[in-house]
Amino acid sequence: MKVLLTGATGLLGVHLAGELLNQGYDVRAMYRSLPHQFNQLPWFREIDWIKAAITEPADCVRAMKGCQAVIHAASRTEPYPTQLAAYYEANIAGTDHILAAVRRCDVSRLVYVSTASVFRPGTLENPATEESPYAFHLMSSGYIASKYEAQQRVLSAVDQGVNAVIVNPAFMLGPYDFKPSSGAVIKYAMKNRLLFYPGSGGKSFIDVRDAARATVKALRLGQPGASYLLANEHLPYERFFQMLARLSGKRKTLVPIPAPLIRMAGTLxxxxxxxFRKPVPLNRINATLLTQDNYYSGEKARRELRMPVSPVSRAIEEAMEWFDNR
Structure with a gap:
């Protein structure tokens, strides 16, 4: 089976390409530009690369011809600016173009990569599940709102006969983070002696390779129309930054920032x-996300997609080693 992969140059996409090959699929990958040193990936020459953009309908059809399945992982992921309009073309219109191409090319299976953040987050004691309500109180985040809307369009397509599955990863960490995306927090911990972190809240983390394996397994094991949260380890920010400091191998001083101060800064x-009509990394909604509990259960994915459970510490160690060697 040949699988078209979008978003192949992102953190998850890189590992999806390798995992698809590992599970015996032929892989065609769309790209707009390749990051520096990207061709040094061990599986780079095993991929059928095609220069194309998800924002161009004709490109989507051209790339999809001859493929029997699609993993749509491409999206704009940075958490700012606030406005939904900034994410519309890549995250919503791009998904529309992929869905139209799936119908036109008679693709037998689509796996759409959404985000855990579209669901209302739970607590350490009671993590959110796929049955949790959507996070409508967080939709002032343009990113979350765009992923929610794209997910709804995929679900509508399922009602119209498209064989699609949705995966919703939590915070992914691991090597080969070329941009970097989530790896920015690892680089921050590696480079600075003083580590400032939110004094409250926490996240669900997952080794990106576990997320990639579950996503590829969804091609065969996922139930049409189902969503699967990809999450493993639940860590309050204090424990997470203590782990970063320890794994860095250098002396660090951890400084918690009170949640009210972060939220005040976000509001300002x-x-x-x-x-000034200029996006800022710490806006009101991002300050809220930084200081609240953001915990999700990966039990359904472990049960139905055979998602492995690897220690987040290993993912951090290997990411640090990769950043050191770049």
């Missing part, structure tokens, strides 16, 4: 964003 930054 949002006012500046509105006034």
């Amino acid at each position: 930054s949002s006012a500046g964003e509105w006034l």
Whole structure:
């Protein structure tokens, strides 16, 4: 079976390409540009690379011809600016173009990569599941709102006969983070002696390779129309930054920032964003996300997609080693 992969140059996409090959699939990967040193990936020459954009309908059809399945992992993922419009073309229109091409090319299976953040997060004691309500209180995040809308369009396509499955990864960590994306927090911990972190809240983390394996397994094992949260280890920010400091191998001083201070800074930054029409990393909604519990259960994916459970510490160690050798 030949699988078209979008988003192949992102952190998850890189590992999806390798895992698809490992599970015996032929892989065609769409790209707009290749990061520096990307061709040094061990599986780079085993991929059928095609230069194309998900924002161009004709490109999607051209890339999909001859493929029997699609994993759509491409999206704009940075958590700012606030406005939904900034994410519309890549995350919503791009998904529409992929869905149209799936119908036109008679593709037998689509796996759409959404995000855990579309679901209302739970607590350490009671993590959110796929049955949790959607996070409508967080939709002032343009990113979350765009992923929610794209997910709804995939679900609507399922109702119209498209054989599609959705995976919703939590915070992924691991090597080969070329941009970097989530790896930015690892680089921050490697480079700085003083580590500032939110004084409250936490996240669900997952080794990106576990997420990639579950996503590829969804091609065969996922139930049409089902969503699968990909999450493993639940860590309050204090424990997570203690882990980063320890694994860095260098002396670090950890400084918690009180949640009210972070939220105040986010509110002021949002006012500046509105006034000057320039996006800022710490806006009101991102300050909220940084200081709340963001915990999700991966039990369904472990049960139905055979998702492995690897220690997040290993993912961090290997990411640090990779960054050191770049």
